[in-house]
Amino acid sequence: MQAKELYGRQLLLTPVEAQQLPAGTQKLPALKVTGQQVQCLRCGSQLQRRWAQLPDHHYYCYQCLTLGRVSTLTSLYHLPEPNAFTDLPSLTWDGQLTGPQTDCANRVKAAFQARQRHLLWAVTGAGKTEMLFPGLAWALQQGLRVAVASPRVDVCLELAPRLQAAFATTTVAVLHGRQPAPYVYRQLTVCTTHQLLRFREAFDVLVIDEVDAFPFAANPRLTYAVEHAVKPTGAVLYLTATPSRELLQQVKRGQLTISYLPLRFHRHLLPKIQVTLAPKWWSHLQHGKLIKPVQRWLTQYATSGRRFLIFVPRISQLAIVQAAIQRMFPKMMGLTVYSADPERLDKVQQMRDQQVQYLVTTTILERGVTLPGIDVIVLGADDAVFSTAALVQIAGRVGRSRDRPTGAVHMVCASHARHVKQAQRQINLVNRKGQRLLNELSTLSTTANH
Amino acid sequence: MNCLLCQRPLTTKLTLKWVLSWQPIVRPVVCSLCWQGFRPIDRQTACPDCGRAQLQPQVCRDCRRWPTQTQFYNQALFEYNSAMQAYFKAYKFQGDFRLRAVFQARLKQTLSTIKADVVVAIPVNPATMQTRGFNQVTGWLAAGENDGWLVTLATTKAIKQATKNRQDRLLTTQPFQLAAEHPDLTGKTVVIVDDVYTTGRTIRYAAMVMLENGAKSVIGLTVAR
Incomplete structure (x- = not known):
């Protein structure tokens, strides 16, 4: 196992893999079992004791099984993210943003620079992806680790080639459940929000596209995943055309900043x-x-x-x-x-x-x-x-x-x-x-x- | 509560008959759609030796290749089809111990119809126990069956059983023995419970150990065939 594969990750390893760990690897408990509660430390779920039980007073998490079973028999292995990137990429996209788009793009960049949690409410068909480019370019130039995540695989598959084209000098890592290729440590990652459960304090900038889409909206585990995949000093950007009540409430409480793009690229209002x-x-x-x-x-x-x-x-x-x-x-x-x-x-x-x-x-x-x-x-x-x-x-x-x-x-x-x-x-x-x-x-x- | 297999919400209709029966409410753990995926085996027409689903009640091709044994037969509950395969993948290999509830009631009911003196579960080897954390067979049974008196010899499986073909499987050697402290089997009827009967090698080795130690007859009970 190479150190690179563990940077900013929290992985389950087989006993054979766990025998050859790079120096400094942290071994973290996978479940927290206290008097009354059993909590999975990978997906954050509060588990029902009755269902989470294994024989001999062991417990497992039944919520994130598809990523490999977490139990009291296993540990999570982690190395802190060192941001070991060379050859910082720059933007190779040469398209033009419209006036309102430029304003929004600047706002996004400012949110990244200030390491804010920010919500970009842009109507359907506003050209959201392009507005990210200036902000992402800045972050990548600073040597920050960046991820763009979406609850839907098809959104990821559509995003990845566009980002790859916009930052042609680097390779974008694409992670999702149907991906057969092994994990590679990259500065720019496109993944499903489920995959974020395998990261721990990895990203300086994390963009969540289509936050309102199923299964993110109905799934508290994925919210937990976002909070843990980003560094404590990192920036999170939520992109959506239809923000949920929870997000708008966070805006009201001042936990989230917000900017709007209420016009489509052709500058017409939405049909009623x-x-x-x-x-x-x-x-x-x-x-x-x-x-x-x-x-x-x-x-x-x-x-x-x-x-x-x-x-x-x-x-x-x-x-x-x-x-x-x-x-x-x-x-x-x-x-x-x-x-x-x-x-x-x-x-x-x-x-x-x-x-x-x-x-x-x-x-x-x-x-x-x-x-x-x-x-x-x-x-x-x-x-x-x-x-x-x-x-x-x-x-x-x-x-x-x-x-x-x-x-x-x-x-x-x-x-x-x-x-x-x-x-x-x-x-x-x-x-x-x-x-x-x-x-x-x-x-x-x-x-x-x- | 959601269906354990497809995660869709489960609804139980409370019928008047149920209320008047004064029985405790039995909540299903899987939805009817998922349950229909499992094909139960009709005992009337199944192979009398191994429990394979057939149209005619005769000894099947596989069993004719085994030496005739009058003191052993196997009974199976379900056919091994794609639904069953998916179930075992989630239960054994993904390790979702909750799924034991799917066949618990059915197995318990069948066990009560068999007159047995001793019930024993096929053990898993210690290495598997270490990683999986449970024995898939004892999960289905209430508790207490096989408190460690039927043990496996080989401590590690070099090759997974599932990846072997029939020929390789038949060539495996006796993996079981009885622990020093074991219940007296002389003249008793023993029921051995296992998950799947594929070639019959495993359960027949286990039956052999029982018979060598004085058991009168041995019945195999597997969830799938």
């Missing part, structure tokens, strides 16, 4: 959510019929040829909805997509290539998909599977292209629901900020013209 109350939308569908408003919208799409997405709460509803549409509009081509669909990527690609006019889908297409010029219909938006963040993200699928920066977001609800209201409120809030920024920009440009 239009709610339609229809208590019987589902019983209509069970009889193979669509409710009147939906019929009306679809008739428009059938004549205009506009593409659209229909979201439903459950996988079992996909086929029923599609059958109903097929019956009314036999000529309109469409497909259904769900998370475990083996042809998922292919079907989305068909939609991109305009071979089909619509997709019926579940929340899996809520983020990370850009289909220019589409409209969106959510059936049963009041269902609990659609969180506020999910609804804002779904609304964010609309109006992402310069050619058609607006569009319709229809949400059909059986009853009023708080999270739908909150989603509307969030979009209105961002739009108000966006309008203010637009006004400022227009006065600036008119004064500049004079």
